[in-house]
Amino acid sequence: MSSCAFSTSTLCETLPNHEAVCKKPSDFKKNCISADMSQLKLTWRNSMTWKQTGSRLKCRALDLKSNDAFLKGQVFQLDDVIEAQQFDREILSAIFEVAREMETIEKKSGGNQILKGYLMATLFYEPSTRTRLSFESAMKRLGGEVLTTENAREFSSAAKGETLEDTIRTVEGYSDIIVMRHFESGAARRAAMTANIPVINAGDGPGQHPTQALLDVYTIEREIGKLDGIKVGLVGDLANGRTVRSLAYLLAKYNDVKIYFVSPEVVKMKDDIKEYLTSKGIKWEESADLMEVASKCDVVYQTRIQRERFGERVDLYDEARGKYIVNRDVLSVMQKHAVVMHPLPRLDEITVEVDEDPRAAYFRQAKNGLFIRMALLKLLLLGW
């Protein structure tokens, strides 16, 4: 549509599949929202998808309250998967149902062929073999085909000076969907704004890694059986780990959630997330006592302390690293139904002796990444 009259607030909540096409961001402001660009960004972050074609911004408001939108055969609400913030509990719940179907598909011999004839390009500007193999397995388990590159950096800006936008315009000519890993925050959104085919963010630098966030929530639901009312202990590097930040963000969409932060002083959870949780009425507290937290929680989510965050302060790294280890002692105080999660890879922050305990959920969690990615590929290419 060439113009639209709704206000910022109604845009976010009530107008499904409403499109506003404007020539410039400033037109967009004038015609569509009485807001400045920072609000535009905020708006998009919560309920909209947008595309930039040339200098045009195309924006679509979503009403995720309507359950009809999840019926079989319906178009998927998202054009791209860029950020955890695109998802609310209704769409998460619907995606998780598809992921469950994928678990049965994966087990059938001969595989499934619903994506036969579709081509996925895995455009990785930095290597991440684990994530790449998970996406490529997802595509192939559904009968699709893959074009792979792990050295995308070589034919990009870095090597010959080509812009990301030009690269995307070329690669979209060869494929039906792009899965992109990039070293720069915001790169995935730029790719999505350029591409006329779906883009999935497989991690962009310190920015987002939305499929990891989704598989974490999916794993909690699969393991514990619910999301409302759960108690989650987030352990380790909470300052730098994007997985725990995204997870905290998504958990805030559920009711009566309680979050415990257990981390060395130097890598504490930052204020932005704490304030966000408070604003959503989510209870949280910081604790230095892993044993006590473990005894109360449904989920102990351990993370790796990353050496590269400490620069030359090896002493601080060594201190931080050894502080909170999930071992047999921690298991012994955990409840029977509780689980240990970890985004992997792990070093020694979970000892190997924990692996055999049925409550060690981290390899099942990695496997769930396959099902979530199968579901997203199916939804973006075929719809519900």
Add this chain to the structure above:
Amino acid sequence: MSSCAFSTSTLCETLPNHEAVCKKPSDFKKNCISADMSQLKLTWRNSMTWKQTGSRLKCRALDLKSNDAFLKGQVFQLDDVIEAQQFDREILSAIFEVAREMETIEKKSGGNQILKGYLMATLFYEPSTRTRLSFESAMKRLGGEVLTTENAREFSSAAKGETLEDTIRTVEGYSDIIVMRHFESGAARRAAMTANIPVINAGDGPGQHPTQALLDVYTIEREIGKLDGIKVGLVGDLANGRTVRSLAYLLAKYNDVKIYFVSPEVVKMKDDIKEYLTSKGIKWEESADLMEVASKCDVVYQTRIQRERFGERVDLYDEARGKYIVNRDVLSVMQKHAVVMHPLPRLDEITVEVDEDPRAAYFRQAKNGLFIRMALLKLLLLGW
């Protein structure tokens, strides 16, 4: 055949599918052509394909005048695609018809399966992700499968001292067609002479990149609607760019073509191409006025000035680089039906503001590479 009686001239023009098998190049000379080896090479460049098995040279003359040869089900005239010089206007025209069919195939959901069961090996001795993805997409769009390597150099001469010939003999055992990129001029021909399966040259150093040449000519025909009588401005690095050299060569096969060379003094078009054009009756002129050329041409073919050609003379590079930019001003003098082309990647020799103009054809040109490669794979593996 063990011998053949035709002369050099008739060989090139009149004897279709005639084979001469000789034990040594000198025998070849004696039995088949009253020419020295430089003429043999010339002959081959224009109308023949040859294979070397062990020390044997096998040569097949083509009569490209016969249109029957392009009928459905007929064998493709070429065993390999090594050089732009293998193509004349009849075979180009027939290949372009197949490429047009490929455009419709690519759009069909579910893809096409005519190459099901065929395996293409992409043997890249230097990375060229763009070209590789284009070939691999072409193969997969037709139902074929791909074996990929971008570090072929590691299992080749460079690493352990194996010859290219030995590598080819091994890889041909694993695949049905080889797409090779190499850093040395002439490597593709050596591979083709060794292999018993088709070889496509995806660029060999400063030498040839024939599929790029074909997609350029195809794009002109698609965009302008004809090749006879067109006016083409070649802009930028004309000394080193193999694309503009090959394009000039192929355009000489059409009637009433006019070529304008617009380039900084240090990277002017070399005399060999100018002489060749003159010998073929093609009009050309050099100009320093991009605006004037742009106003007359059907095609403005811009190229990147490559920094690596200037060594330490950064001053010369900077001067050359900024001299001829295609921007909105250039667009404003161009005719309505004219187009801007570029082999990509581009830096700032075409400004981003040009992208939105419908006359910006460079991303369509990149996409045409897919159709040309689909056509060549089909023709080499299945015939017409």
Add this chain to the structure above:
Amino acid sequence: MSSCAFSTSTLCETLPNHEAVCKKPSDFKKNCISADMSQLKLTWRNSMTWKQTGSRLKCRALDLKSNDAFLKGQVFQLDDVIEAQQFDREILSAIFEVAREMETIEKKSGGNQILKGYLMATLFYEPSTRTRLSFESAMKRLGGEVLTTENAREFSSAAKGETLEDTIRTVEGYSDIIVMRHFESGAARRAAMTANIPVINAGDGPGQHPTQALLDVYTIEREIGKLDGIKVGLVGDLANGRTVRSLAYLLAKYNDVKIYFVSPEVVKMKDDIKEYLTSKGIKWEESADLMEVASKCDVVYQTRIQRERFGERVDLYDEARGKYIVNRDVLSVMQKHAVVMHPLPRLDEITVEVDEDPRAAYFRQAKNGLFIRMALLKLLLLGW
């Protein structure tokens, strides 16, 4: 089974498909074999497969004497392919029959689809393009799909400190079979002990490369028509070449075999293999006269002298390298039915002039690697 009463000796020879599950290696010893761990290892090397799940060792004894076990539709005797020592002549003979069938399958147009829906992960911790392409071609020729990584090292211990075991647990969630190349001896066995899906060793450092050993024996049978009674000359670097060591080991399973060792003094065959051959009643001798050996042998198996084994002693390398060359002179004394083999890549230890002689079997040998790998993939995934 929770316990088993058989002794070490009967275990190896008579009890087919008998399983012993024990909680610890020491239990295994107590319950299953009256042997220490070195004997357990020895036992396994000869006739058993085992898996470690957590701290559990699961061991299965094989009775390879029973020919019923090779009937169509039966389960394959091996869970993994880790070492040449897993094979005896009965199972080799049965595998070779399947490889022969694969030769006909490979020639059929449209390929074969028996592995459709199966996913193979090629997990290469060091690049080996030749071996990787051979495995991937094998999988794709049978309709299967492949997940490729040649930089596995980056998401492994080396990069972030993850253990091989953790990597395997993740990758087995994405695939149906793992083909692994590693730089450390013993890595393949560790992977097989962890994985719940089949693992094929595609070379682990100075350790094993069993599919190479199998294709060598297969090539001798295909070329000479028999294995009993053959005379084989092993030439070149016999100290470091794992292929000649494995080949000598496997040839000891046949009757009336005679082996000649022809090598520079510095890279002589080591005593362990010589003692093993003697213990098996295999005749062997060392010779410095390649011509005399070549005139007697059915197979002249040449190998490359590896420069990297000599460190800074370039003089020793140059001396060793030039000493035994297979050229036209060697061919001239060889019998008409005899063949020259080489694991490739070759430098100049076989001159190019030899290539054209029908007795040059090395490129056919490389191709046989495809058939052997097709056979193993089929057997591990589908059984006989």
